[in-house]
Amino acid sequence: MKKLFLICLTFLCALSGHSQVAHNPWEDSIVTVEITRQRYDLGQPWTRQTATDVKNAVVIEGKEILTTAEFFNDVTLIRVQRNGRGRWWTAKLKWADYHANVALLSVDEAEFWPGLKAAKFANNLKDLSMVQVVRWKNGNLETRKGEFNEFTVREGKISFVPSTHVIFSSDIEGLGWAEAVVSDGKLIGLTTSSDGRKFNVTPVQFYKRILEAKAKGKFTGMGYFAFTWQQTLNPDTHKFLGWKTDPKGVVIIDIPAHEKKPDGLKERDLILKVDGFDIDIQGDYVDPDYGHLMLENLSSRRHWAGDTMKLVVWRDGKEVTVNYTLPKADYATDLIPKEVFDREPEYLMTGGLLFQPLDGAYLKRWGADWKQRAPFRLAYYDNQSKSEERAGLILLTAVLPDPVNIGYQDYRFIVVDKVNGKAISNLTELGAALEQPKDGFHVFEFMEGSNIQKIVLDAKQAQEASSRIRSNYGIKGDRFILPVKTAGQ
Amino acid sequence: MKRFLACLLLGLSLTMTASAAEPEKSVVQVMTFSQSPDWIAPWRQSQVGRGTGTGFVIKGKKIMTNAHVIGWGKQILIKRYQDPRPYRAKVAFVSHECDLALLEVEDQDFFSGMEALQIGDLPEVRSTVTTMGYPAGGEQISFTRGVVSRIEMQQYVHMGNRAFLTVQTDAAINPGNSGGPVIQDDKVVGVAFQGTPGLENTGFFIPPPIINHFLKDIEDGKYDGFPRAGISIMPMQNPAFRKLLGLPDNDVGARIDDILAIKSTTDVLKPDDVLLEVGGYRVGSDATILYKNNRVSLSVAFQEPQHGESIPVKVWRDGKEVTVKLPLFVDNEDLPTGNQYDVLPRYYVYGGMVFTPLSMDYLRRLPRAGSTAAMLYELSYRRREKPETVRDEPIVLSTVMAHPVNANMQVRGAVLVDKINGVKINKLEDVIRAFADAKTDQHILEFLPKGGFECIERKDADAANAEIMKTYNISSDRRL
Numbered sequence: 031m032k033k034l035f036l037i038c039l040t041f042l043c044a045l046s047g048h049s050q051v052a053h054n055p056w057e058d059s060i061v062t063v064e065i066t067r068q069r070y071d072l073g074q075p076w077t078r079q080t081a082t083d084v085k086n087a088v089v090i091e092g093k094e095i096l097t098t099a100e101f102f103n104d105v106t107l108i109r110v111q112r113n114g115r116g117r118w119w120t121a122k123l124k125w126a127d128y129h130a131n132v133a134l135l136s137v138d139e140a141e142f143w144p145g146l147k148a149a150k151f152a153n154n155l156k157d158l159s160m161v162q163v164v165r166w167k168n169g170n171l172e173t174r175k176g177e178f179n180e181f182t183v184r185e186g187k188i189s190f191v192p193s194t195h196v197i198f199s200s201d202i203e204g205l206g207w208a209e210a211v212v213s214d215g216k217l218i219g220l221t222t223s224s225d226g227r228k229f230n231v232t233p234v235q236f237y238k239r240i241l242e243a244k245a246k247g248k249f250t251g252m253g254y255f256a257f258t259w260q261q262t263l264n265p266d267t268h269k270f271l272g273w274k275t276d277p278k279g280v281v282i283i284d285i286p287a288h289e290k291k292p293d294g295l296k297e298r299d300l301i302l303k304v305d306g307f308d309i310d311i312q313g314d315y316v317d318p319d320y321g322h323l324m325l326e327n328l329s330s331r332r333h334w335a336g337d338t339m340k341l342v343v344w345r346d347g348k349e350v351t352v353n354y355t356l357p358k359a360d361y362a363t364d365l366i367p368k369e370v371f372d373r374e375p376e377y378l379m380t381g382g383l384l385f386q387p388l389d390g391a392y393l394k395r396w397g398a399d400w401k402q403r404a405p406f407r408l409a410y411y412d413n414q415s416k417s418e419e420r421a422g423l424i425l426l427t428a429v430l431p432d433p434v435n436i437g438y439q440d441y442r443f444i445v446v447d448k449v450n451g452k453a454i455s456n457l458t459e460l461g462a463a464l465e466q467p468k469d470g471f472h473v474f475e476f477m478e479g480s481n482i483q484k485i486v487l488d489a490k491q492a493q494e495a496s497s498r499i500r501s502n503y504g505i506k507g508d509r510f511i512l513p514v515k516t517a518g519q
Numbered sequence: 520m521k522r523f524l525a526c527l528l529l530g531l532s533l534t535m536t537a538s539a540a541e542p543e544k545s546v547v548q549v550m551t552f553s554q555s556p557d558w559i560a561p562w563r564q565s566q567v568g569r570g571t572g573t574g575f576v577i578k579g580k581k582i583m584t585n586a587h588v589i590g591w592g593k594q595i596l597i598k599r600y601q602d603p604r605p606y607r608a609k610v611a612f613v614s615h616e617c618d619l620a621l622l623e624v625e626d627q628d629f630f631s632g633m634e635a636l637q638i639g640d641l642p643e644v645r646s647t648v649t650t651m652g653y654p655a656g657g658e659q660i661s662f663t664r665g666v667v668s669r670i671e672m673q674q675y676v677h678m679g680n681r682a683f684l685t686v687q688t689d690a691a692i693n694p695g696n697s698g699g700p701v702i703q704d705d706k707v708v709g710v711a712f713q714g715t716p717g718l719e720n721t722g723f724f725i726p727p728p729i730i731n732h733f734l735k736d737i738e739d740g741k742y743d744g745f746p747r748a749g750i751s752i753m754p755m756q757n758p759a760f761r762k763l764l765g766l767p768d769n770d771v772g773a774r775i776d777d778i779l780a781i782k783s784t785t786d787v788l789k790p791d792d793v794l795l796e797v798g799g800y801r802v803g804s805d806a807t808i809l810y811k812n813n814r815v816s817l818s819v820a821f822q823e824p825q826h827g828e829s830i831p832v833k834v835w836r837d838g839k840e841v842t843v844k845l846p847l848f849v850d851n852e853d854l855p856t857g858n859q860y861d862v863l864p865r866y867y868v869y870g871g872m873v874f875t876p877l878s879m880d881y882l883r884r885l886p887r888a889g890s891t892a893a894m895l896y897e898l899s900y901r902r903r904e905k906p907e908t909v910r911d912e913p914i915v916l917s918t919v920m921a922h923p924v925n926a927n928m929q930v931r932g933a934v935l936v937d938k939i940n941g942v943k944i945n946k947l948e949d950v951i952r953a954f955a956d957a958k959t960d961q962h963i964l965e966f967l968p969k970g971g972f973e974c975i976e977r978k979d980a981d982a983a984n985a986e987i988m989k990t991y992n993i994s995s996d997r998r999l
Binding site: 258260261263264265266267269270283284297401406407409410413434435436437438469471473477478479481482483484485486487488491 | 751753754755756757758759760762763776777790791892893895896900903904905927928929960961963968969970971972973974975976
């Protein structure tokens, strides 16, 4: 009995000693997220693979979990883990916006929530001297100091929409997966990317505004300025534009055709004010919260897509106020959509000729630096705009060898112009054109300047070869075509 | 593909006999001291470089070598076999496209005792050849022996945008061999010129048909070049396509897929014409011909005529055979897309801004970035895709030499020029005219592709020119 007592005493002492380790309150607010998603092989678009990634998230009010939207596209399973160890709980994606790079998760099982506490949001970012980065790593809460560098405006990791970012540096590696950045017990922001020792953080004020807008049903998507401007550091530019007082403003040099409106902005307008803020010759305004920031930030500072704001410009020797309505950020706006999320890969195969849309997802087959590595002519389409005749591009990506397509086996990466005389912008149009062969032949014409201008298939033989080719190459169906997605849908 | 430089020497006998019993004595070493232009700052040239290659004596007291051996040469010296004396030489004729040059030696004693080598025929595949030259790794003449591995079209890397008939051999061809003869039965059956890094036992030489075309071309005292039809030809092996065009189901015929805007060609040939015979050669359905027992690209047949000559072409058009005569001419529209030689780049300097024609030589010296993509498109794609929008000579603002008059300009170079003072810039002379004819206080420069622009005070720029030229030691504000 005595022996047993001693053992128990020792155990209690040990427990007592353990309990003296300070409890970090962030242990109750930071969770780990495991995401499993479809990872498509665009070389064989009929096949399916999965990928699993792990990132971080923060518990917020209303039993919701806040994280970044990256990796939540084409998701099949989400699980969360508390305390950096133990059981995984199935979670649901309540909402995500890729251009805002924000996602909200929820967990239905009530047992998940006891002990978890909503993170408190910092009211402002005026004192960034004691910032720490916090994340679960190997079952322990890893905490490292972050050193503030600057506020800046840059495009998002998965979007072309610029917004405010805070740049920190730290000796912690591999950041950018929604690690919590905290100070004085409050959330400063979430990391979105890193480059060496530097890492980007989206400030918590951005999340706060977007969540409030969403709760009120007023979030309409991220808006942006569709025009291109240049700085006016050269005083001669002001003289050219007839602006004679203190140098200020930036000049518009390009407006996409679809954004040109009779009462809208015009090229060579000198932008003096945006949403009430003076614009300097570098294109910056003075933000009440962050100081000098690029004017692009004003598209999301207190506005969303569809909002109208006032821009004061100098035009033809006088100030003109223009009401500018923010277009909604949408990958489908571009001729080559930069991202294709939550859409299974489309394809159409006829006579062994495999056709797919030319988009950012396909170009990324050449890697993150596809602009350097992809065939030049394909990559250069990214510099070109949609037109009334061409809303998208369809690519002959491969030829699956078969007797019906002998002579064509080596053709690939060629953009389609017409099929059976019909201009082609998407696979739906291609499918329709194939319904109307010319004198029993399918005639495929490719864009001017392509290595090959024309090939021909026997329409009947191509159809007859279909099952043989599918069987030979393990293809489930001749085609997978989704409804055409246009900007705004 | 890496270019090889080489050289060799020898000499005796002046007689033009049919063959040389000791051909190595007609092989010389060529030393070239060269300066290439700075394509970004075109008034400058590189430091003097020294390269060596090989050459050999042919009839007419000429030395044949590779064009790349003497490219941008300021002084060329020739050394004969076992003769310590260097002889000065100059270029008589050069073809950069087929990488051949003929040199003349001022001192007529040079050829004393040297025997001209005779150009032989295209060697047979699997036959044995001997190369002679002065490759790296020693001072004396070197001999290597190998077999003819294959004969086909290859890109000639000296210009980089031309392909001609080429012979591959497993005889060692190393740096320094360039310009040296490849010998069979005491006759020249090729000129060694390039190799392929990463491939073992593969060297390439220029065969007699190309050498003879060059020699015949210069018989009138000037070099014209190889004509080009400007057509894109595709195999015709798919039964459905053959059926659509009503072609017999056999192995004959290749389809014209596309034609450049060359009037002499578009007047005679049409897209979807199927070439059945070209210059008497029957065209295979894989777009090849049987040429001296070698199946080679059909392009070989179009390269046989001289500039201005015609070639008989039998085509399948609208369901029947038609024979036409296709006049062939040299087409140098694509020169800026390859490596350029002989002529220093054109430029104009105004207000510290340096304008020069867009070229691959220029583009290759820029870091690859978004702005260069627009230039590459302009240089290499626009002509085929939108020929109606092609400029005669796209101009770039190459660089801006800092001076108070231009210090506030944000564009500092590496950008395509669209307009100056509202004048569309089609060639360098337009730049000069646009500045000279300006009436307003400011010059306005507009750039491609996004419409950016810069302004500069006209009087200030005019006044600054002399000082800028002096500061940066530029002897002339233009080379036209």
